[in-house]
Amino acid sequence: MAIISTAGLARTFQTKLGPVEAVRGIDLTVREGEILGFLGPNGAGKTTTLRMLTTLLAPTGGAATVAGCDLATDSAGVRRACGYVAQSGGVDPQITVREELVTQGRLYRLTKDQAAGRAEELARDLGLTDLLDRKCGALSGGQRRRLDIAMALTHRPKVLFLDEPTTGLDPGSRADLWDLVRRLRDEHGTTVFLTTHYLDEADALSDRLVIVDQGVVVAEGTPSALKLRYGGSIDAPLQDTFLAITGRSAEPAGRPPVAV
Amino acid sequence: MLTHDTALIYGRYLRQSLRSRFALFFGVLMPLLYLLFFGPLLTGLPLGGRGSSWQVLVPGLLLQLGLFGASFAGFAIIMENGQGVVERMRVTPVSRLALLLGRVLRDATVFVFQAVLLVLAALVMGLRAPLPGVLIGFAFVALLTVSLASLSYALAMKVRTPQEFGPAVNALTLPMMLLSGLMLPMTLGPAWLDVLSRFIPFRYLVDAVRDAYVGSYATAHMLYGVLVAVAFAALAVTVGTRVFRTAGA
Numbered sequence: 001m002a003i004i005s006t007a008g009l010a011r012t013f014q015t016k017l018g019p020v021e022a023v024r025g026i027d028l029t030v031r032e033g034e035i036l037g038f039l040g041p042n043g044a045g046k047t048t049t050l051r052m053l054t055t056l057l058a059p060t061g062g063a064a065t066v067a068g069c070d071l072a073t074d075s076a077g078v079r080r081a082c083g084y085v086a087q088s089g090g091v092d093p094q095i096t097v098r099e100e101l102v103t104q105g106r107l108y109r110l111t112k113d114q115a116a117g118r119a120e121e122l123a124r125d126l127g128l129t130d131l132l133d134r135k136c137g138a139l140s141g142g143q144r145r146r147l148d149i150a151m152a153l154t155h156r157p158k159v160l161f162l163d164e165p166t167t168g169l170d171p172g173s174r175a176d177l178w179d180l181v182r183r184l185r186d187e188h189g190t191t192v193f194l195t196t197h198y199l200d201e202a203d204a205l206s207d208r209l210v211i212v213d214q215g216v217v218v219a220e221g222t223p224s225a226l227k228l229r230y231g232g233s234i235d236a237p238l239q240d241t242f243l244a245i246t247g248r249s250a251e252p253a254g255r256p257p258v259a260v
Numbered sequence: 261m262l263t264h265d266t267a268l269i270y271g272r273y274l275r276q277s278l279r280s281r282f283a284l285f286f287g288v289l290m291p292l293l294y295l296l297f298f299g300p301l302l303t304g305l306p307l308g309g310r311g312s313s314w315q316v317l318v319p320g321l322l323l324q325l326g327l328f329g330a331s332f333a334g335f336a337i338i339m340e341n342g343q344g345v346v347e348r349m350r351v352t353p354v355s356r357l358a359l360l361l362g363r364v365l366r367d368a369t370v371f372v373f374q375a376v377l378l379v380l381a382a383l384v385m386g387l388r389a390p391l392p393g394v395l396i397g398f399a400f401v402a403l404l405t406v407s408l409a410s411l412s413y414a415l416a417m418k419v420r421t422p423q424e425f426g427p428a429v430n431a432l433t434l435p436m437m438l439l440s441g442l443m444l445p446m447t448l449g450p451a452w453l454d455v456l457s458r459f460i461p462f463r464y465l466v467d468a469v470r471d472a473y474v475g476s477y478a479t480a481h482m483l484y485g486v487l488v489a490v491a492f493a494a495l496a497v498t499v500g501t502r503v504f505r506t507a508g509a
Contacts, residue, residue: 054351058506079353090348094279106268107352151348
């Protein structure tokens with residue numbers, strides 16, 4: 001059953017140099033409980049699409065539903081159903097982990113006690129218990145990412161949007177994050193919609209890939225189906241497959257993660 | 261829900277202000293310097309109003325505090341945009357109006373606190389004014405900071421970088437201060453300057469507070485001051501909420 005479906009979802013930005021079509025028309029469906037890898041070269045419209053699906057940005061064309069809620073008419077329903085972790089995260093470095101988690105719970109209309117309890121629970125679940133009284137700014141990159149995800153899971157969303165969740169993480173933290181994403185899906189049935197530039201990550205984590213280029217979907221399918229179709233063999237590297245589809249390189253897979 | 265959310269956002273940012281004590285007191289420094297080094301120059305001059313020169317100067321300094329302080333409130337949100345905090349909150353069901361109101365009410369609290377400090381210092385310098393008048397002055401500071409902080413946040417959400425934001429605000433606030441007669445009453449100047457200043461909304465606020473400081477509450481100045489301050493606040497909060505609701509890019 002589709003938990004996200006979009007039809008011709010588009011966003012044009014008006015700039016001083018004229019209109020820029022960041023997203024020209026995205027048609028995709030995401031099944032419930034699926035981990036979907038959303039790939040594309042820089043500037044393909046990945047983040048813009050995510051920001052539209054999470055109600056941060058109004059589409060200028062097309063339509064979408066998230067967990068049965070219409071994006072255009074029921075943004076409150078969409079917000080209840082989804083959690084979002086932006087590339088930049090979203091915590092104040094001066095505030096303690098506990099205070100951020102509790103405030104987030106209160107923003108989701110939990111009572112004080114519920115919010116405090118939920119913060120403890122999330123901290124336990126994501127290995128942040130010992131860090132609760134530390135300032136967010138004092139966390140390592142991997143710990144920060146786990147906190148960002150904990151914040152987004154506060155209201156037990158059906159869909160979790162992750163925008164380049166492992167950019168800037170060391171290999172150990174990346175592996176931990178992959179495990180976390182798989183565990184979320186396996187234990188809670190959470191649908192995960194993630195963008196990444198690391199093709200090994202997309203390959204290892206995703207049930208299905210959607211590849212966008214210049215604001216439209218150019219290919220979709222399981223990693224092996226895409227490799228077979230565009231890379232020539234089921235064992236083709238996803239890197240070559242990606243290049244065959246977009247005619248350009250993503251971030252080279254072998255290059256170490258670069259902090260943004 | 262609006263009250264709940266506003267209280268939540270207010271609490272978050274008030275705690276933030278309380279954590280940086282330095283910033284809390286620093287804002288009062290500029291008007292305090294005017295009070296100490298500019299105020300004594302006026303004591304013997306004929307300023308045209310009733311009461312002492314302090315009753316003319318202190319209302320101006322109070323609004324100057326609000327004008328310069330609240331206009332720069334947007335800097336904080338530019339930083340928060342960089343950290344992703346604003347977007348993270350906008351994905352939750354929190355009321356958009358509360359995201360703005362919680363912040364501007366915090367600003368009003370901080371600036372009224374600084375205004376109290378300034379008036380206490382002025383009392384030491386020689387200010388004598390009726391208590392109701394002083395309280396009316398604080399109310400105007402609160403309204404002015406709500407208005408200017410709302411517009412400042414709205415501008416900061418639009419321009420996005422401190423490099424654009426700082427000069428834009430500076431270019432607006434300095435002429436506003438000079439043309440509204442915050443330092444000296446505009447009636448002292450030539451007719452063209454007096455007329456020009458009537459197009460600056462703060463002129464009406466400062467005239468009203470000056471009346472309040474000499475104990476005249478039922479005056480035309482007071483009426484215009486209240487009308488302008490309330491209308492300005494309503495306009496500014498409307499603009500600010502619109503920006504928070506639709507902020508894209």
